[in-house]
Amino acid sequence: MIDEKFSRRQLLQGALVGLAAVPAATLIARSASAEELLSESDAAAMSFGYVGDANKVIAKANPTYKPGQTCANCFQFKSKAGAADGTCAIFAGKLVKAKGWCKVWVPQSAAKPG
Template identity: 35%
Template structure:
């Protein structure tokens, strides 16, 4: 009987180990994907400052950018690289950083169509 209890303990330990190892492998597989997620452009970034980028088109300085119109948003710009429903996406002007759909910069160009 002593042997049976030891066998059960080993099976449970082995099962626990395999379960934990599988869970750990899943975490390891997911972490690099999260690390690849693009950073958001900040309004204080060098590119943002040079383009007058704002996360919200309503916050653009009308005196500094007189051609700006609140209907101009990153999501309806020709350089927007995301879907219309994406809150953040890539832009040809910002490299690997994502910009806000409701944002604006002076490189804004009407999306064709």
């Protein structure tokens, strides 16, 4: 009987440790996915016409595109100065290339009050 109680205690402790480990594993997984570069073939990327190199934008298909527009000078882009990639408010959890572009491009000046 004592052995049985001990086993239950061990089982319960093991379960609690396991439950505590789940949120930690989830955080690690989220952190890792935030490091992933957005793929041009990602469904959301395709719907917004994202390309990793703005020089490859097909002007006919994207009449709003103007040469010089890149993620690096878009209002939605956040990164360290000079970084090759950064985060984008549109594609949460992914990194976009600083030289990329998509149809949601908004000038950084949009953030400044009028």
